[in-house]
Amino acid sequence: MRGNKTVGFTIIELLVVIAIIGIISVILVPTLQGAKTAASDRSAQAFGHLVYKAANAYVASDPSNVAITSTDCRLGYAAGEYSVATANVDLQSCTVSLTSSGFVAVSVVTSSGRVFDFH
Secondary structure (H helix, E strand, O other): OOOOOOOOOOHHHHHHHHHHHHHHHHHHHHHHHHHHHHHHHHHHHHHHHHHHHHHHHHHHHOOOOOOOOEOOOOOOEEEOOEEEOOOOOOEEEEEEEEOOOOOEEEEEEEOOOOEEEEO
């Protein structure tokens, strides 16, 4: 008769697996957080660009139009028949203004503090 053989993992094998999972998570978590921030910034940049295009399209549709300026376009932007829905990203601010030469300028500040200007 053979001796008792148990089937399973030893404590050392389990500790090695837990250590490997810990090392992978230490590497992966900051990378994923950086990717999330980058995606949020790109979304804010795209939103600002859409607002800029809508304001310019409104002015271009009729040269007598003056771009509708807004102190806060985080909840969307509407000028005549051109509009942009609410931003899908958390923004600190979004403003539409006119430059001294009469051109449209849009400034978007993300929740992480990055600033995107379009003019």
